[in-house]
Amino acid sequence: MKIAVIGAVAAGTSAAAKARRTDKEAEIVVFEKGTDISYAGCGLPYYISGVTPSRSEIVMNTAEDFKEKYNVEVRLQHEVTQIETDGKKLKYKNLNTGETGEYKYDKLIIATGASPIKPPFEGLDLENIFTLRSVESADQIKVALSRKETQKVVIIGAGLIGLEMAESFRELGMDVTIVELEDQVLPPYSKEMAEIVAEHLREKEVELILDDGVDHFEGEDRVEKVVTASGKKIETDLVLLSIGVKANSELAEKAGVEIGKTGAIKVNERLETNLKDIYAAGDCAESTDLLTNKDVWVPLGSTANKQGRTAGENAAGGDYKHYGILKTGITKIFDLTVAKTGLDLEEAEKEEIDAVAVKIKAHNHASYYPGTAPIHLRGIFDRENGVIVGAEVIGGEGSDKRIDVLATAIYNRMTAGELFQVDLAYAPPYSGPKDAVAILGMVAEKKI
């Protein structure tokens, strides 16, 4: 049995490791275009700011480690150029030597990830315009930031990565401006919650230009100005483009693998594609929204990990299912935790749910215990049955707890009343006698 894996970041390495645990005998080979394996993509902002000082903490395994630990061969700088489904062959190119070759597989797992979107802006080729995805790109940004003439940074896009990087750049003492096309930061969030984040960013001296996009970049060799659609000219020494990512699905598509409406690879619960013996997992693959049963694409490390594991087990002869996702996401933005799970109001209405949003503000823990901080919770409830279908949480310490409790509640279709009833742990350093989640349930119950 020969199992080939394309891609060696979260999903690819999870898949290979789980395949090995499932089948001790199989030959398992991972093809990776880049120079690093199993790096922590989500840790890159902290590597750049120096919060995580060492590169080796972010790149957690080497190909040698992986060989030794799992008896899996990782071929670095090997780009797979073609999947031949007829002969079950991969064609690859060694980017280092230029050599090409073929590999015959019995089972194939595609874990090619996603790439930053780079619209064809005029001036995009100027130096010091970056995207952030790989450790290599983080290294390049670190080098640029280490030059003393780098003082001003413009971030294009106020999504999760953009805002995490705003924190990183501010920690390094940069002037930071964010340009966002939508009229709010964090476009997937509700306006009332996004405004709390915007206010916090302004407190941290991040300049926000909302409702405006990039027209073009100007500069001699290096980028010197961002010119916006509305005509603003923002002087800068560095630009980070963080307007989103797209699934790396071209290779699969060319081989006849079905691509979903989202642009990512269509898979079933077993992470099988439409083609026999070909699996896909991680940021290149779709998932199922547990609430709507629709195919969705939300490329996140936690899902990549689970999908990889599932694909690896199945490719090696096992039978495991990845149920789907709630699209739960969380980010630290300066002193705020910002998190979201389930459906938002618009999504709920699209599902013909008679939805109502309930927003409360509570404390993370007893007011007399040091470190008390406000937490804002916003729940989306189905009026018909009182069930919670979505939530946003923004606040200080303890916000991550509330989003995980709410994600678990949403997974289980709990009602507002049950949010009040569920017996959460109380002691003064951790919550109030009525937890923030219980208060949300209580207020929602009254409102419905």
Place this chain on the structure above:
Amino acid sequence: MKIAVIGAVAAGTSAAAKARRTDKEAEIVVFEKGTDISYAGCGLPYYISGVTPSRSEIVMNTAEDFKEKYNVEVRLQHEVTQIETDGKKLKYKNLNTGETGEYKYDKLIIATGASPIKPPFEGLDLENIFTLRSVESADQIKVALSRKETQKVVIIGAGLIGLEMAESFRELGMDVTIVELEDQVLPPYSKEMAEIVAEHLREKEVELILDDGVDHFEGEDRVEKVVTASGKKIETDLVLLSIGVKANSELAEKAGVEIGKTGAIKVNERLETNLKDIYAAGDCAESTDLLTNKDVWVPLGSTANKQGRTAGENAAGGDYKHYGILKTGITKIFDLTVAKTGLDLEEAEKEEIDAVAVKIKAHNHASYYPGTAPIHLRGIFDRENGVIVGAEVIGGEGSDKRIDVLATAIYNRMTAGELFQVDLAYAPPYSGPKDAVAILGMVAEKKI
């Protein structure tokens, strides 16, 4: 409509406030034996250590506040001496003036709380032997601690209060010895988890004497020695008795209110006792174990709050139910968070569940993000269907999150597989790509 409430701490004040919100017209009178209302019982260890410096932070309302806020009359230092169900009358005594009186009620809520157990040890009347329950008792302990001759403290009982107070006393620079009858700290916890706590206590220079009880106390006026059953003589300047509490149910019992097997007042979901128009709530009342459907008595602030609210609403003509509890509890013990929910192995076996314990150790968040700490999770699973029925969590920051997620999971009868599947929030400051809860589920799934 006249609603009388006996007791003005967590349940009593919640009940009165909710009754007022339910019925704007009713006359509501609260009788309180002590001098303080709605104080934070759970905050007393922090008040003693000075972590919470001010008494007014612990005593959150005065009788005057309560009158103004809710139009509820609170009669302090008024002890109810008899409930006459025939004439629907309370007989009370003003402890300040000695005056007695009667109050006619239409609805009565008993929220008399619980009291520390004080076995008739020889020498119990010596000075500087305390229990901790009310703000007054905390004040007395603070005064004793402020004397410079108070250096050594012995705590009798290694339960939650005992261990919280060990931290408080150590913070104040005292030598602390704990004497515990059982052969482990935290008797309700499993041995393997309790041992983690014991080790932490020893690191913090708390001396543990396990498997030994008090025989008697010795001293001239003040306590000077604790003599144990095994004959150990421990020199001390102060003793804290924290071997448990008992429900204050005598007053109710004398009036014919049914007392459960636990010694606390028997109530239904509406918090009604066996007698018409008499409700009970909080530490004097039983609750239902959501997993076994049995009457249980677990006096905790979170439950008192919910029960009080429910009794108040129902006494005022509403209809609300308190479903029951999972017996979820949590405590901070120095740098550890210690928490438990649901059934332990013995309880599960008593329910004829084919139970298995699964213990894992995981990190609170990404290893490369600062502040990483280990968390121990121990889940009790039903082998037959994989459902989690109980859990213990002990560890650093983020342990409180995991117990709340697990409590929510247990409430919903989630399986080990679902613990792996549920889409919890991942970012490096908050968890690993596989959360500790997911790892517990994964390992349990394999083991079952």
